[in-house]
Amino acid sequence: MNVPQGKSNGEIDRPARRVGRPTTTVLTRSLIAEAALRLLDESGADGFTMSRLAQALRVRPSALYNHVDGKEDVIAGVRELISDRIDVSAFATEPWDKAMQQWAYSYRVAFATHPPTIALLATLPVRGARRTLRMYDTVVAAMVRAGWPEEEVLSTIVAVESFILGSALDAVAPGDMFDPAGEEARVPSFASAYAARAAAIGATPPADGAFAIGLHAILDGLRARFGEITAGHSEGRFGPGGKAAKAPTSA
Amino acid sequence: MNVPQGKSNGEIDRPARRVGRPTTTVLTRSLIAEAALRLLDESGADGFTMSRLAQALRVRPSALYNHVDGKEDVIAGVRELISDRIDVSAFATEPWDKAMQQWAYSYRVAFATHPPTIALLATLPVRGARRTLRMYDTVVAAMVRAGWPEEEVLSTIVAVESFILGSALDAVAPGDMFDPAGEEARVPSFASAYAARAAAIGATPPADGAFAIGLHAILDGLRARFGEITAGHSEGRFGPGGKAAKAPTSA
DNA sequence: ACCTGAACACCGTTCAAGT
DNA sequence: ACCTGAACACCGTTCAAGT
Numbered sequence: 001m002n003v004p005q006g007k008s009n010g011e012i013d014r015p016a017r018r019v020g021r022p023t024t025t026v027l028t029r030s031l032i033a034e035a036a037l038r039l040l041d042e043s044g045a046d047g048f049t050m051s052r053l054a055q056a057l058r059v060r061p062s063a064l065y066n067h068v069d070g071k072e073d074v075i076a077g078v079r080e081l082i083s084d085r086i087d088v089s090a091f092a093t094e095p096w097d098k099a100m101q102q103w104a105y106s107y108r109v110a111f112a113t114h115p116p117t118i119a120l121l122a123t124l125p126v127r128g129a130r131r132t133l134r135m136y137d138t139v140v141a142a143m144v145r146a147g148w149p150e151e152e153v154l155s156t157i158v159a160v161e162s163f164i165l166g167s168a169l170d171a172v173a174p175g176d177m178f179d180p181a182g183e184e185a186r187v188p189s190f191a192s193a194y195a196a197r198a199a200a201i202g203a204t205p206p207a208d209g210a211f212a213i214g215l216h217a218i219l220d221g222l223r224a225r226f227g228e229i230t231a232g233h234s235e236g237r238f239g240p241g242g243k244a245a246k247a248p249t250s251a
Numbered sequence: 252m253n254v255p256q257g258k259s260n261g262e263i264d265r266p267a268r269r270v271g272r273p274t275t276t277v278l279t280r281s282l283i284a285e286a287a288l289r290l291l292d293e294s295g296a297d298g299f300t301m302s303r304l305a306q307a308l309r310v311r312p313s314a315l316y317n318h319v320d321g322k323e324d325v326i327a328g329v330r331e332l333i334s335d336r337i338d339v340s341a342f343a344t345e346p347w348d349k350a351m352q353q354w355a356y357s358y359r360v361a362f363a364t365h366p367p368t369i370a371l372l373a374t375l376p377v378r379g380a381r382r383t384l385r386m387y388d389t390v391v392a393a394m395v396r397a398g399w400p401e402e403e404v405l406s407t408i409v410a411v412e413s414f415i416l417g418s419a420l421d422a423v424a425p426g427d428m429f430d431p432a433g434e435e436a437r438v439p440s441f442a443s444a445y446a447a448r449a450a451a452i453g454a455t456p457p458a459d460g461a462f463a464i465g466l467h468a469i470l471d472g473l474r475a476r477f478g479e480i481t482a483g484h485s486e487g488r489f490g491p492g493g494k495a496a497k498a499p500t501s502a
Numbered sequence: 503a504c505c506t507g508a509a510c511a512c513c514g515t516t517c518a519a520g521t
Numbered sequence: 522a523c524c525t526g527a528a529c530a531c532c533g534t535t536c537a538a539g540t
Contacts, residue, residue, distance in 0.1 A: 141440035159465025166417025189392035214410025221468025271540030
């Protein structure tokens, strides 16, 4: 068990590597990121250690440090892998609200495909997020083009994203987290609503319903706001500046 | 530095305690939770270890295990401390939408007062959340009383909560996380919107604006949905069951 | 009942030695 | 340039010994 590589662990058998630079490349930053994502999916966030990652790559833990800055950097690599799968293409063809809805669902799916990463990525601040920046640029450009005031777009996007992230965290929480079994007398309204929901949704995950309701509501609210703005008297509701919304100037 | 208690560490001087049961109570579950919250505020989530917690309580780490199940249980205690400060009183007196708004702001403040706890509590599933259940019961009861269909309330509440939690995570992220400095050419729309936002909000934290916009939008959307429901033809938009909304029956 | 002290099985990270 | 192997300074948790 404390022998680092063995025939018994489902790994390919091979002779142990000796000290010194290997003759063929065994590690790269992206190989590490991919192995990390696989390890996360298999063993969860708790089982995700540098040792286990090294083991999966048939290497000693210290070898990883030739390619990444540390564990946080590995996680940053995983983030890139996942955010590459978020689809912003709808912003090129659809109206802003429909595009945002497709974006939100794609965002959710990208996370949901790898549940253990959600808490990890939610928690760890983004570093060197070049690709994430590109994604934002696409969304911002489309919103401004549609007529959203430039000083309000970012906050609007962040608001939607916050909802998506919060929903992803909710989706990953154990389903029976709030099962009121045995407490019906203490929390009668809750228990009754819990039973009513269970009866209504059947086998679909509860988190899906909350996501649909919330996304629909937030987009509805944003559409109303957009209507106010484009109706003409577009004094910002937020921010002390009170700057009038500018006409779209960029892109 | 490796002497566990010393005169040099800002702690009260006192003779070392000997082995054996202490004559006066030195630890309780709630003393541990309070010390944990203090430690979190002072040293952040990374500095929050059982050793440091024990040190703050002038005790050996193993002593903690007489009162809590482990680190996760300590965090559960911290959660109770914080969620006790979330104010649901508005649901007793205000219309559901205004109450929900006050609840959301109170929720946000409770977290924002202790930033390092946000990631910790967002990530860790709730265990034995008796008090949290009580909070939900209050909210559910008020919503049903107002006329929300019972099978939809829970998802609606969870949606709002997801937004609040996501926003809290956003608020705790480093402010310059997406500063496009030096990348203006690569992401021109984003850079322009970033500058416009900065000019508009002045010194207020960007996360505050996103929270205000998002909460307003989601409540706007929920009001619209509520209007549809109470207008009569209240077939649920969600869930395959297609059950007609029931008249409020409980509390 | 509830503390200390010692021990266990881990962590992430650094760095010299080796090719 | 890039691996191994050894070492460092931690972790969280368990448990016997002691009062």
